[in-house]
Amino acid sequence: MNRLAKMLAGTFLAGAGTAHAADLEVTHWWTSGGEAAAVSEFAKAFNENTDHNWIDGAIAGSGGTARPIIISRIIGGDPMGATQLNHGRQAEELIEAGLLTDLTELAEQQGWKDIVNPPSLLEACTFEGRIYCVPVNIHSWQWMWLSHGAYDAAGIPVPSDWNAFIESAPKLQEAGIVPLAIGQQSWQQRGAFDVLSVAIAGVDAWRKVVVNRDVGAAMGPEYQNVFAAIETARQLAADSNVQDWNQATNMVITGKAGAQIMGDWAQGEFQIAEQVAGEDYTCLPGLGMNEVLDTGGDAFYFPVIDDPEVQKAQLELASTLISPDVQVAFNLKKGSLPVRGDIDLSAANDCMQKGLDILKAGGILPSGDMNLTPDTQTQIEDLMAEFWSTDMSAADAQAHYADLIRAAE
Amino acid sequence: MADLSSSHSPDGKRAQRPMSLFRNLPAKIASIPMILTALVVFVGGTAWTVVHSFTSSKLLPNTKFVGFDQYERLWTTRRWLVSIENLALYGMLSLIFTLVIGFTLAALLDRKIRGENVFRTIFLYPFALSFIVTGLAWQWILNPDLGIQHVVRGLGWESFTFNPLNDPDIVIYGILIAGLWQGTGLIMVIMLAGLRGIDEDIWKAARVDGIGTIKTYIVVIIPMMRPVFVTALVLIMSGIIKLYDLVVALTNGGPGIASEVPAKYVIQYMFRAQNLGQGFAASTMMLVSVAIILIPWAYLEFGGRKRG
Incomplete structure (x- = not known):
């Protein structure tokens, strides 16, 4: 009897011990090789440092596929514990609508305001003075990745900016190499357009159009150059018939393509392929023209769940995500920049150092996600999808674009 | 048929009429849940959608009315116009080819051939696959480096080009091929059932009169199969209007926006662009287009029957 009682007490205690642990379902769309490796750093840290469990809810496909699923789950009353957005x-x-957890108290306790750099990241999480998300990384679109293998095969030096790249294109084509790799998905085509507009029209014109929605500037000569440039880019990418961005990156890695315009998440793919920045590939922030980076990125939101255990787990996950060790481990795998200015990233490679220097020098743009509604962005994506797949003229595309900017809210 | 004729018999009608509301009471009580579902979910949901298509709803529905703004924007959007064009083209061709191929196959099987079961299974089999699987399979079949083009070139015809999925001008035909492959089997089976319902004596009479086989089919059998054709028509048309997953799996609307369809526009604007008002306006237009096709047909079909 005594033994039985002890056993019962034991199980009871064990039960009490696990009562504090919660299973937290975390949804995200990090599924390519480099991304999956990075997100597993989060899961590892959360499982090891807290009592709670990370239940991985990866959604395959890009953000465009995952976001509707995530949002409809939150609206539909089946919220997950935490989610990337x-x-x-x-x-x-x-x-x-009051569907997301207010993190302000935790943020004040841990002094997020002082550690998050650039501050615009936390501002993007702030709504009417309250903080609703944890930024986890900084991603910037403004990068061009060049394949040393492809340029060696063509017997010419690796170009140092967009104009030099255009000049080098015919040589690449002679060597049977596709000059520019781009996946046939509209978000990639819009991304390339955004990058080219900052690089070619310059920051001022870009700001006028995207931030202030100045239709005159959208029709202006600076933007005319941008549309001429994407017309050129369309010709150079004519033989690139892959779909996903990482397939396009793979063309650069294997030397089948000369270059790709893609955000710094492409870096994770180069790392998985064990390529070394500066030796096997070169990165050009701002296409070598305008060294500024936008500061988009990923953040985690915590839907309101009426269960104190889960709420506790949510807050613990929030502080785990932004803790220094986790930031370093995650961002090294992901190829993105950390959101904290106070951590040592000497382990970072050549390209990430370039990015860090630009951030330090203050070459920062607010990202398109922060300026334009998803509605306007979808319309621009539709326009770009049409432009890249047909022979629509640059002037027509510019006129359509100006209309969209005029109608934007 | 027996049921119908008995209820039409004059005596039965006169005796039952005053009590018709309470006739078969248990059956009527049993169908209340379905009636409620139909009213609340279908009619109510439709009305709610139509009302909100006149608002500026974004991610969450609101009731700020903006008149016809959403519709104006819809009909000036290139992508929507392309979608409508694609659906019209796909719809027309799919309707014609599904009926023709479905009926032809059924008629061939009906000629008492050997191994009918085998052929029927082969033709019906694609229908057991979802559109997503169909789409992926045809993506490979139509892929120039793996599929038909590759095989034909391998046989020695080097200049052969068949690459519908990457050509904006003909991509919709690529989707049509996959759609037909998937859908004709079912129509064939329905037609075959209809053909089997034709009395053997009709054939004998036709033979006595010396009418040829094909002419018998066209002049005698097809008119007799009217109800079967109506069923097939409804099935095909509903499949056309809701065309979505096949496109998503096969081309995802590409290249560019060349193979977009209305249902995809609705989903895209409702959830991805977080603009419910625009999505609702688009889905209301889909409803209107269905109504335009359906109402005259229903009027002819049911209005005609009452008179007869």
Whole structure:
């Protein structure tokens, strides 16, 4: 009897011990090789440092596929414990409807305001003075990745900016190499357009159009150059018939393509392929023209769940995500920049150092996600999808674009 | 048929009429849940959608009315116009080819051939696959480096080009091929059932009169199979209007926006672009287009029957 009682007490205690642990389902769309390796750093840290369990809810496909699923789950009353979203205007209405957890107290306790750099990241998480998300990394679109293998095969030096790249293109084509790799998905085509507009029209014109929605500037000569440039880019990418961005990156890695315009998440793919920045590939922030980076990125939101255990787990996950060790481990795998200015990233490679230097020098743009609503962005994506797949003229595309900017809210 | 004729018999009608509301009471009580579902979910949901298509709803529905703004924007959007064009083209061709191929196959099987079961299974088999699987399979079949083009070139015809999925001008035909492959089997089976319902004596009479086989089919059998054709028509048309997953799996609307369809526009604007108002306006237009096709047909079909 005594033994039985002890056993019962034991199980009871064990039960009490696990009562504090919660299973937290975390949804995200990090599924390519480099991304999956990075997100497993989060899961590892959360499982090891807290009592709670990370239940991985990866959703395959890009953010465009995953976001509707995530949002409809939150709206439909089946919220997950935590979810990745790009911060910016995507979550505005969810916050207004009171569906997301207010993290302000935790943020004040840990002094996020002082550690998050650049501050615009935390501002993007802030709605009417309250903080609703944890930024986890900084991603910037403004990068071009060049394959040393391809340029060696063509017997010419690796170009140092967009104009030199255009000049080198015919040589690449002679050597049977596709000059520019781009996946046939509209978000990639819009991304390339955004990058080219900052690089070619310059920051001032870009700001006028995207931030202030100045239609005159959208029709202006600076933007005319941008549309001429994407017309050239369309010719150079004519033989690139892959779909996913990482397939396009793979063309650069294997030397089948000369270059790709893609955000710094492409870096994770180069790392998985064990390529070394500066030796096997070169990165050009701002296409070598305008060294500024936008500061988009990923953030985690925590839907309101009426269960104290889960709420506790949510807050613990939030502080885990932004803790220094986790930031370093995650961002090294992901190829993105950490959100904290106070951590040592000497382990970072050549390209990441370039990015860090630009951030330090203050070459920062607010990302498109923060300026334009998803509605306007979808319309621009539709326009770009049409432009890249047909022979639509640059002037027509510019006129359509100006219309969209005029109608933007 | 027996049921129908008995209820039409004059005596039965006169005796039952005053009590018709309470006739078969248990059956009527049993169908209340379905009636409620139909009213609340279908009619109510439709009305709610139509009302909100006149608002500026974004991620969450609101009731700020903006008149016809959403519709104006819809009909000036290139992508929507392309979608409508694609659906019209796909719809027309799919309707014609599904009926023709379905009926032809059924008629061939009906000629008492050997191994009918085998052929029927082969033709019906694609229908057991979801559109997503169909789409992926045809993506490979139509891929120039793996599929038909590769095989034909391998046989020695080097200049052969068949690459519908990457050509904006003909991509919709690529989707049509996959759609037909998937859908004709079912129509064939329905037609075959209809053909089997034709009395053997009709054939004998036709033979006595010396009418040829093909002419018998066209002049005698097809008119007799009217109800079967109506069923097939409804099935095909509903499949056309809701065309979505096949496109997603096969081309995802590409290249560019060349193979977009209305249902995809609705989903895209409702959830991805977080603009419910625009999505609702688009889905209301889909409803209107269905109504335009359906109402005259229903009027002819049911209005005609009452008179007869």
